[in-house]
Amino acid sequence: MKKIAVVTGATRGIGLAISQKLSQDGFFIVGISRADNQEANDSWVNSLSNDCRLFKCDVTSLLAVEEMIAKISELEGSVHLLVNNAGITSDSFFHKMSLESWRSVIDTNLNSLFYITQPIYKIMKENGGGKIINISSVNGQKGQAGQVNYSSSKAGVHGFTMALAQEGARSNILVNTISPGYTNTEMMKNIRVDILQGIKDNIPLGRLAEPKEIANVASFLASDCCSYITGANIPVNGGLFIG
Ligand code: NDP
Numbered sequence: 001m002k003k004i005a006v007v008t009g010a011t012r013g014i015g016l017a018i019s020q021k022l023s024q025d026g027f028f029i030v031g032i033s034r035a036d037n038q039e040a041n042d043s044w045v046n047s048l049s050n051d052c053r054l055f056k057c058d059v060t061s062l063l064a065v066e067e068m069i070a071k072i073s074e075l076e077g078s079v080h081l082l083v084n085n086a087g088i089t090s091d092s093f094f095h096k097m098s099l100e101s102w103r104s105v106i107d108t109n110l111n112s113l114f115y116i117t118q119p120i121y122k123i124m125k126e127n128g129g130g131k132i133i134n135i136s137s138v139n140g141q142k143g144q145a146g147q148v149n150y151s152s153s154k155a156g157v158h159g160f161t162m163a164l165a166q167e168g169a170r171s172n173i174l175v176n177t178i179s180p181g182y183t184n185t186e187m188m189k190n191i192r193v194d195i196l197q198g199i200k201d202n203i204p205l206g207r208l209a210e211p212k213e214i215a216n217v218a219s220f221l222a223s224d225c226c227s228y229i230t231g232a233n234i235p236v237n238g239g240l241f242i243g
Helices: 013-024 038-047 062-073 099-127 138-142 148-171 193-202 211-222
Strands: 003-008 028-033 052-056 078-084 130-135 173-180 233-236
Touching: 003 013, 003 099, 013 028, 013 038, 013 078, 013 211, 028 038, 038 052, 052 062, 062 099, 078 099, 078 211, 099 130, 099 148, 099 173, 130 148, 130 211, 138 148, 138 173, 138 233, 148 173, 173 211, 211 233
Parallel strands: 003 028, 003 078, 028 052, 078 130, 130 173, 173 233
Antiparallel strands: none
């Protein structure tokens, strides 16, 4: 029986590293990607070690998510794992922040968790268990100037984890958060060089995380070695925030 892991935001950055690592671990990866980039999609499929499928879906659209869940239900195998990884930033100081910027970040980073997780959680309940990993951020833990929208969404992600972990426990569904620190992906490419240097200078380990370092933690949480951790928020931030 195939063990299916659904990974959102699968073709780039942290989602790509998580897809690759979980594929090495033996999961059948169902990747969710918003972009219709054939080259990126082919390269994602070719970079995995196991069978996989990639579905196009904008996670902010309930209709698109429902269509995607219907396709997943037709696959052979059972959904063991969901990784809610898709996320965006839209930074500005709060006094200049547009409603559109607020809404797009909350829609993508938080409302999508309701759309995607609820149907998969129901499938897991029927199957007798499963695991959910939500990708938050160090800036959801400590707040970050210029990111009132993002920090709110990511703090919300861990609130979601803590509450659902309590509900899911009786159905053997473990729910955890990973909170990465600054990680070497396209999300960091828009940051000015001098600001980026300032960020690195502030990190006790003196560098950004590599996506693989986040994926290794996801791999542990997804594995049978992790059987008694639920509702936790695992920081992977080089010591930037020690709460
Ligand atoms: P990237 O910008 O490299 O990738 C973001 C991914 O999210 C892409 O695959 C993108 O899909 C997907 N995505 C965005 N919006 C949507 C949408 N509406 N529907 C479907 N997919 C969507 O980001 P990272 O890999 O850096 O970030 C991954 C996660 O880690 C995010 O939740 C982020 O907030 C979090 N994080 C990142 C940190 C960092 O420093 N990089 C630090 C802390 C947390 P597509 O390619 O199709 O556009």
